[in-house]
Amino acid sequence: MGTCASGRDKFTFELKWYIPLSDIVIFEEPAVEPRENSPANIVALKSQACTVRDQILWDERNEDKRSRLGSRGSDKQRKKLADLEAQLVLASPNLVFRVGNRSAARTYTFFLSSEFERTQWIEAVHALQRSVCRIEGSLSMYELQAWITACRTFLKTNMGSYLLRTGRDESLLVGDLHLTLKELQDLDQPADLFVCVEVDSYGHYFRKAKSKLVCNSANPRWNEQFIIELEGSQNLRILLYEESQDRAILRAKCTQKLSRSWLGDRAVDKLVPMHNCSLLITLQFVPSEVTLRRVPTARTAGLFGAKIQQVCKRQKREVPFIVTACVREVERRGMAEVGIYRVSGSASDLGRLKKSFETNSYEAEQLLKEVDIHSVTGILKLYLRELPEALFTDELYPKFFEAFNSSGGSDAAAKRRNLLHQCFNMLPQQNQNIINYLLAHLVRVNQHEAQNKMSLHNLATVFGPTLLRPGCSGSGKSDSGSRQQRCDPLAAGTVDVMAQAGILYYFLQCHANPGQQS
Incomplete structure (x- = not known):
């Protein structure tokens, strides 16, 4: 067994240690799924590669610049990208595979990238142990190195196609x-x-x-x-x-x-x-x-606490990147998680995520894949809570409140539905788009209720105040709510929370059962 080192033009193989086939012992690891817990340097390398790749794409589209400067600048960027990709090849594996030497009582550890690769190693070793006759005597390191050098042209490595890529190869x-x-x-x-x-x-x-x-x-x-x-x-x-x-x-x-x-x-x-x-x-x-998955890292204004219309305009998106990235990650690995959106995330993770989204959205997207799923839901709720104005707007909140509490007559339910829809249609179109995006996601979460225990009521309770609670300076209350607040602020807050959850529950039901909408 040997380790390989790579050059820009060819591979060389240097023997570091070896185990006779008959003495190889494979240590079975627990049956757990491989996880991509990439260290920070992996995220940094991927971020650099992303920046260079975007620069190459920009150069290719800017024909005037390319005709003035020729292809030297583009070639330099491609070489830089190839170097970064080569570093990623060597830095990425993280799945432990351990083998031992029965005679020497020593253990060696490899880092592989997937369970499939580990299975291939195990199958290959077992097949060779069954088919190869035992060699009497022992070989020296010098003899083995000489054999490897002599047979170098016949030895292949799966890494070659990545480490020796040229500009003529098809883009990854x-x-x-x-x-x-x-x-x-x-x-x-x-x-x-x-x-x-x-x-x-x-x-x-x-x-x-x-x-x-x-x-x-x-x-x-x-x-x-x-x-x-x-x-x-x-x-x-x-x-x-x-x-x-x-x-x-x-x-x-x-x-x-x-x-x-x-x-x-x-x-x-x-x-x-x-x-x-x-x-x-x-x-x-x-x-x-x-897909426009990434937004430029250079920002003229902050993200948290900024008006959502400004964020969408700056990012040229209908829905802010932080919202779509978190929703995508939840739907990738969090739909069966018990208490999703109810369980709090790690405060340290939330701090790291908030800083990353403010400075480098690409790194933030990579970090989302590493942190606990409850930290992903936590940063989404934090962003929505810190909006200077709730998505249902301060101006329209009293109308939603009054519509929800309207009563009287035999057709009270129909009247409530009509009033709530009228209020919703008065919202800015961008707010409607974002709310509909979130509602559709929450309905998909609810479709896994048997596993995650999140009913529409639970989701409405969590997100009602987040999406509807008005700002401190906004009008934010109906007259009756204001009178109650003067008498008992705590009771008024309780009434509002119940109303906010009830309003959102109605719109969640509309999305879950579109045929029942009036």
């Missing part, structure tokens, strides 16, 4: 991959099956999606959709697992190369051959320049 994919897992065909017998999806990022694979478990089926149908972030990606890896009593068993695997030559904004059906079956999937790619 950066953007969103929309994947639909449809069904498995030609399976020989029924089984309990699920699918895991991995994509490579600068040479290393990371798990990005996991399907539901389909039990006792010879033709399992998932019909599940995933939005997978691609960042320096070339390949999609699909792993088919069978659930057993002890741990999941890898039944089949395949790798699908991703290329802009066939992958675009139109959905493409693919029948992917696996070991003794085929998986039907649909793929669609939306590049980062279309």
